[in-house]
Amino acid sequence: xxxxxxxxxxxxxxxxxxxxxxxxxxxxxxxxxxxxxxxxxxxxxxxxxxxxxxxxxxxxxxxxxxxxxxxxxxxxxxxxxxxxxxxxxxxxxxxxxxxxxxxxxxxxxxxxxxxxxxxxxxxxxxxxxxxxxxxxxxxxxxxxxxxxxxxxxxxxxxxxxxxxxxxxxxxxxxxxxxxxxxxxxxxxxxxxxxxxxxxxxxxxxxxxxxxxxxxxxxxxxxxxxxxxxxxxxxxxxxxxxxxxxxxxxxxxxxxxxxxxxxxxxxxxxxxxxxxxxxxxxxxxxxxxxxxxxxxxxxxxxxxxxxxxxxxxxxxxxxxxxxxxxxxxxxxxxxxxxxxxxxxxxxxxxxxxxxxxxxxxxxxxxxxxxxxxxxxxxxxxxxxxxxxxxxxxxxxxxxxxxxxxxxxxxxxxxxxxxxxxxxxxxxxxxxxxxxxxxxxxxxxxxxxxxxxxxxxxxxxxxxxxxxxxxxxxxxxxxxxxxxxxxxxxxxxxxxxxxxxxxxxxxxxxxxxxxxxxx
Numbered sequence: 001x002x003x004x005x006x007x008x009x010x011x012x013x014x015x016x017x018x019x020x021x022x023x024x025x026x027x028x029x030x031x032x033x034x035x036x037x038x039x040x041x042x043x044x045x046x047x048x049x050x051x052x053x054x055x056x057x058x059x060x061x062x063x064x065x066x067x068x069x070x071x072x073x074x075x076x077x078x079x080x081x082x083x084x085x086x087x088x089x090x091x092x093x094x095x096x097x098x099x100x101x102x103x104x105x106x107x108x109x110x111x112x113x114x115x116x117x118x119x120x121x122x123x124x125x126x127x128x129x130x131x132x133x134x135x136x137x138x139x140x141x142x143x144x145x146x147x148x149x150x151x152x153x154x155x156x157x158x159x160x161x162x163x164x165x166x167x168x169x170x171x172x173x174x175x176x177x178x179x180x181x182x183x184x185x186x187x188x189x190x191x192x193x194x195x196x197x198x199x200x201x202x203x204x205x206x207x208x209x210x211x212x213x214x215x216x217x218x219x220x221x222x223x224x225x226x227x228x229x230x231x232x233x234x235x236x237x238x239x240x241x242x243x244x245x246x247x248x249x250x251x252x253x254x255x256x257x258x259x260x261x262x263x264x265x266x267x268x269x270x271x272x273x274x275x276x277x278x279x280x281x282x283x284x285x286x287x288x289x290x291x292x293x294x295x296x297x298x299x300x301x302x303x304x305x306x307x308x309x310x311x312x313x314x315x316x317x318x319x320x321x322x323x324x325x326x327x328x329x330x331x332x333x334x335x336x337x338x339x340x341x342x343x344x345x346x347x348x349x350x351x352x353x354x355x356x357x358x359x360x361x362x363x364x365x366x367x368x369x370x371x372x373x374x375x376x377x378x379x380x381x382x383x384x385x386x387x388x389x390x391x392x393x394x395x396x397x398x399x400x401x402x403x404x405x406x407x408x409x410x411x412x413x414x415x416x417x418x419x420x421x422x423x424x425x426x427x428x429x430x431x432x433x434x435x436x437x438x439x440x441x442x443x444x445x446x447x448x449x450x451x452x453x454x455x456x457x458x459x460x461x462x463x464x465x466x467x468x469x470x471x472x473x474x475x476x477x478x479x480x481x482x483x484x485x486x487x488x489x490x491x492x493x494x495x496x497x498x499x500x501x502x503x504x505x506x507x508x509x510x511x512x513x514x515x516x517x
Contacts, residue, residue: 067227074238093247103165105165114232117133117134132157143163155280157280168181177204179204179222180196180204183222187221253295255290255293260286262285264307266306328362328366343368388435390435402469408436409436469509470485471508472510
């Protein structure tokens with residue numbers, strides 16, 4: 001059948017309106033934001049001439065709002081949309097496989113993850129929605145996602161995609177229309193039910209044009225999705241670049257005991273960032289018990305051998321006192337709880353596998369790290385069987401790192417022998433147990449506090465020149481300090497007993513060794 005006269009007139013008016021304000025598309029350099037209008041979507045993408053790739057079970061409808069979003073993505077938001085497409089090259093294939101092969105859903109649903117988060121596994125909205133599909137806590141739990149102090153499966157591209165498919169199946173069953181299902185995904189089922197009743201219609205566009213039944217974000221949600229889908233289905237046509245990023249691939253192994261991600265990364269021979277990228281659902285610094293860990297392809301055998309050589313008690317950094325727990329009250333924060341129990345925020349977060357800025361909620365039960373003589377309790381490390389035990393009284397101004405350097409032992413072991421997890425909270429006068437292969441006397445240290453320059457590392461006033469003390473400046477990070485002094489971040493953490501690399505703050509003193517072991 002031919003196009004009806006009324007429809008033809010409307011299409012022509014829309015095309016004329018857009019063509020009058022659009023300039024001819026020319027190839028432009030990737031990454032540069034072009035705020036001028038680009039190719040006219042109504043001219044290039046009238047439905048009879050649209051690429052076949054944009055067709056599917058979910059219909060594509062062109063109107064002024066879709067055109068406005070097409071212009072926005074190609075203009076002011078061009079750089080951001082390009083980043084989303086590149087990130088999508090990694091996650092889109094596995095998400096589409098789940099949608100189609102496992103859940104029997106349209107593959108074009110994957111573009112919901114594009115407009116929700118740009119395929120960012122760690123995305124977090126102001127409404128506390130999390131992950132690539134932006135689930136809020138209640139909806140995520142309703143669809144079977146584990147969300148607690150150790151794991152947040154909303155961040156997992158595979159598990160969250162399955163949950164999103166189940167959610168969309170329920171929404172489509174209830175509303176009978178993909179556009180209304182999308183609106184409900186954005187605004188909630190209750191809001192869309194009320195809008196349908198008030199309008200007496202199940203046509204999304206009629207409800208959206210009413211103006212008061214749905215908030216602006218929801219009225220624009222479907223047009224935004226359609227525009228993103230049109231561009232992402234054929235990005236080269238619109239001048240976007242494909243970089244050929246490697247798809248998200250991995251192997252798996254089961255961990256029976258909790259283990260630090262940095263330990264796992266070392267065993268796999270990769271950076272900790274890569275381990276976190278493969279296991280984004282892990283909330284804190286360590287995995288929970290009986291956890292299925294993802295590893296880079298080809299590393300599993302070597303990983304298992306390396307991990308088997310590490311004693312179980314040395315696989316995590318912080319061990320909490322048995323039975324010492326606290327139930328979170330309304331209005332609590334990690335900072336308030338830490339001050340109430342006289343522990344540091346990093347130690348409290350680490351003991352519960354939390355990041356420092358993670359959300360805690362009323363009724364949640366936290367483990368409080370134990371304390372012994374004013375010092376936070378750490379994991380115990382057995383002394384060497386033939387080691388010579390010595391007692392070192394910590395002098396004013398001395399640090400744990402300096403003492404470890406003087407006796408030639410690792411800082412981590414010195415902390416473990418003395419059940420210390422926060423080296424900055426060790427008081428002068430504390431008696432430290434030190435185990436060495438033979439009797440060794442530490443270099444003399446003056447009783448007066450060490451004077452430290454405000455803006456650079458200076459040798460401590462000791463007879464040993466193997467370590468210097470550095471006062472952290474505003475704007476410093478472990479990466480900057482390590483680069484400035486030619487050492488690694490791992491070494492800085494080892495020398496100073498740091499569990500969390502982001503926990504240092506201005507005014508802290510760090511030990512930096514000038515002669516490496």
